[in-house]
Amino acid sequence: MVGDEQAKSATENDTKEKKFDFRTYWHTINKHKWIILGLTLLIGLFTALKTASLPHIYRSTALLLIEFNQANVISIKEIYGLGSRTQAYYQTQLKILKSRVLAEKLVDRLNLLKYHQAKDTVQQSGSSWLPGVWSPPEEASPTTTADEKGRRNALVEDVMESLSIQAVRNSQLVAISFESTDPKLAADVPNALAEIYIENDLEAKLAMTNKAAEWLSIRLEGLREKLSESEKTLQQYIESQGLVNVAGVKTLATKQIEETAGTLVEAHLQLAQVENMYKQVQKLRGQSSTAFESIPAIVNHPLIQNLKQAELEAARKISELRERYGQKHPQIVAAQAELKATKKHIATQIRRAVDRITKEYDLARANVRTLENILEQNKNKIQAINRKEYQLSALEREVEVNRKLYDLFFTRFKETDASQDVQALQSTVGRVIEPAIIASIPYKPQKKRIVVISLILGLLFSTLLAFFLEYLDNTLKNPEDIEQKLGLPLLTALPKLKIGKTDNKMKAMWMFVKEPKSAFAESVRTARTGIMLSNLDNKHKVLIVTSSIPNEGKTTFAINQAFALGQMAKTLLIDADMRRPSIAKSLGLNDDGPGLSDLVTGERNLDECIDDHLSQDGRNVDIIPSGVAPPNPLDLLSSERFGEILKELSQKYEYIVIDSAPTIAVSDALVLAKYASGVLYVVKANATPYQLVREGLKRLRQIKAPVHHLVLNQLDIHKPSKYYGYGYGYGKNYYGYYKSYYGEK
Structure with a gap:
């Protein structure tokens, strides 16, 4: 069956991975643009306020040249086996610069303990010295030796964390940097550390040379005794064995x-x-x-x-x-x-x-x-x-x-x-190429950059949120959704009408008549053409208009489609939604008069129930209202009497358009479908979940109803969408020409 094949196609299309289409993503972004812009600005504003409260951090850097060729103390390292080569040597020197020993000497040399250290240090991209870390000297309070040692250890740890020692690529230079809220301290620390490093190396070399000389002296005395003992042993052996030749x-x-x-x-x-x-x-x-x-x-x-x-x-x-x-x-x-x-x-x-x-x-x-x-x-x-x-x-x-x-x-x-003293003093480990100077401009926080990055991240987050919301949206939004998720061809897409609160909703019912050159009227004509061309051999006589749930616009489409068909041949519009009738009221007719329910029960005859006011006005459309609301609409529609009436009407009219109740709520549409030569299923764009539409179509297919076309209602053609670029934008442009030509406002 065609319906089963279409259902299968819909299931397969629903599980297929969608190809990348930029316009799809642009449509999603445009749809949620206010959420994206609002959330991005909110994040940017919060970041700007937070950044404004941060203190200025100053950073100074000293450049130190590490000498490799002069790092040996004559040949003492040869004796100790301490030879090293370039890469390992530089890595070792970097570790020495970062060592705790030098940090302790730095604290002592700059007398940093005289500053009052606050414990609430804040770490930013490595430890930074923020307000409260260093404050002017205060009067010292009595402290124990343990407290003083603890403060000093904590201070040394903070200094080590705040120092940045980086090797300059493809050179023998090392950059020593320090950050602080005090610009003078930020410059003093790198300079002092460079001096301490050079002095420490000289002291180590002198100590090593002296120690080596002392060790050589002791070792030399031992070797002298060992040589004398070995010569004595040799002579004794020669004499004891009587060895001559x-x-x-x-x-x-x-x-x-x-x-x-x-x-x-x-x-x-x-x-x-x-x-x-x-x-x-x-x-x-x-x-x-x-x-x-x-x-x-x-x-x-x-x-x-x-x-x-x-x-x-x-x-x-x-x-x-x-x-x-x-x-x-x-x-x-x-x-x-x-x-x-x-x-x-x-x-x-x-x-x-x-x-x-x-x-x-x-x-x-x-x-x-x-x-x-x-x-x-x-x-x-x-x-x-x-x-x-x-x-x-x-x-x-x-x-x-x-x-x-x-x-x-x-x-x-x-x-x-x-030559121990001369060589040790001549062989320095390094020298300061560029001392650190007091910075006049704060190094961080880079407030503008932080705000810009936060805006970018906020934009990214809000965009992802928009796509997530779009992913959660399971409604049918456009013609492509209809074809992919439901597997049925789209008959037409009705544009969304701008009807204000003060406007009468009757305007939508008369749109095809009042504004024949509007995009809405053009879409209705497209539906009429599709109906007439879909089956040339067996013309659709009885058309059932239904939807999944109420308020999807099926009645509006039924009325306007009846007007469109009326231009071609004699047409009858029947209001079969006897639970919530609306055609008579929408068209300004007498909604208390006889109608379909009275006709089926036999209380009124056919001529009494047909309202031909529109035909008299030249619309070529007659109407049968729903009549008095019956207690059992389904029984009336299931009766033989209804079938006979519909057969009689088919002899009199070329087209019969029946406005039915929604398929999910009640079974009226299922009963009416057995009389239909075609079922027009109306879906409201961006409102109805496609699962409900699929369920309604499934019910119709189970009774083998002739569902061949779907109508997408209230499609907002004024919003940018990828779908309007190849077909569905025609109505929008046509409507624009119409307003321009006739001066509509």
């Missing part, structure tokens, strides 16, 4: 180790060779002598090889003799005896070779052990020499370190003792 002894022992190590390597190689033969012999122990012939060292021995050759010759000889002689031949017997003797001799030589190998193995082992013992003894000797050399080197190093440290301290002591 440690390096020569160590060199000889090292050479012996190298020679022994080389011999030991050769002995190990020889032992390895003999050990191999020895192991082969040990494996063949207990076997015949021929078994040892497998050992190369034995079989390759020259003597055994000669014997083996003799054995072969004897065997060959026996073989030759056997071929010529018999077994018992003496030559054969002699040859066999020779062979046997040779074999026996070979066995004897093999046994001797085995014994020789065993002896060589034992001898090689003994040689290796002997060389290892010699090497170990030499190593122990070297280690002993190293230990003595290490201890000797340590004692010599200690003597050397003590001697160098003593010489260094002795040199520094002589330099410091010779």
Whole structure:
């Protein structure tokens, strides 16, 4: 349904974030301009009165140059490790300037305790000295030491809070400022603090130099004793160990180790060779002598090889003799005896070779052990020499370190003792570049500036308040609100009429007739055109005019719209608001005559109830007043008789305009809507909450009433608004031309 889609569109539009439009905000500001101006002026006036009662505060500033390159005391800081660089150094000096020690010296130097200190100090953008803080000296009353100390501590705290120490950017300058109601005091404090700072630094440097010299003297004596003790210890150690030339002894022992190590390597190689033969012999122990012939060292021995050759010759000889002689031949017997003797001799030589190998193995082992013992003894000797050399080197190093440290301290002591006073005095931490002078013009309060700022803040606050009030305003103010919050097109916007207390409200009812070229009449004609063009195929016959609540101007619109339609065709205006009828009275007709209630109940006929005075005057509009107020208007409007009457009237008139009761209060409009071909819903601008309008439209949509257009009534077109710039300003301009042309005042 169209109505449901429009309702949905209204809900979506209501939740959408509005785009920024400057004219919207300007309209809000213009609407609440008197609140904004009044509140701004009130805040400005209050601030001006409050500022006028504030005392004059004077401020003086001294410029102090902090010297970085001359801040060292010869080389004492090198000894103490107190070196610093630019940034850290300047930050340190600023902290010193702000220290309590200097503040106490400042209080004592200026004898500030002679002033009577009031306790009601006021703090403004840092502590400022206001009237009552410093007053002329008074006769001192007896006070205890504790009271005097407490007053002094409080005074020091106040001075520290009132001082402003600021480094000047990109320079070595420091600005020392002080504020007071006494201009002379405001100048004396920065100058005195700068002098105290320089003097304090000189005193500190002299004290440091003297302390360093004293410490060096004590330390030098200790170093002298330590050097003497270390030299004595070194000499005693040399004598006790009998050390003459440690390096020569160590060199000889090292050479012996190298020679022994080389011999030991050769002995190990020889032992390895003999050990191999020895192991082969040990494996063949207990076997015949021929078994040892497998050992190369034995079989390759020259003597055994000669014997083996003799054995072969004897065997060959026996073989030759056997071929010529018999077994018992003496030559054969002699040859066999020779062979046997040779074999026996070979066995004897093999046994001797085995014994020789065993002896060589034992001898090689003994040689290796002997060389290892010699090497170990030499190593122990070297280690002993190293230990003595290490201890000797340590004692010599200690003597050397003590001697160098003593010489260094002795040199520094002589330099410091010779130039400590001159260097300390020449190295000042800073100097005053520009002393503070007595101010002739107060520094604050800057009354004009405070008032201007208060006006700006007041304007900002009041503007925000105006926007907050506008945010709380939930009424429908303009055509855009109608479309965004309700989702229905606007039929027309009726301008607000200026009707004074002495004017008759009937003027509004006759506005379309009496002032046809006014903005109001033009808006009514716009509504008429919209009605006629909204449905060309099915012309709106019966138009119901209603609103959410009373006093929204629905009757005024119904009457003037009837006049407008009457210019086009025969029109009937019916007053169906039988609870609060007003059409007859507003048009100057007889409000006691028969009307709609009499017609529906059947007490009067149609001709008796129709008032045609306006038609006789050429208005082409007939009227049916409400008639006698019935006890049950809703029952009459719900009756079949009313439907029949309305059907009969539709045959007689081209347009029927029915003024109905409001939708929220009663249900009359809901009953009438079922007969309507169109419902015109009137909304009063800047008066009716849109929630009520939405509720009224919801009721009409629930019965599927043909609500297609809304009428915005009493729109003040004389107020600046963004909406008049593109369409709704036409009526205003047209009305202006009308007044100018016809000379209306």
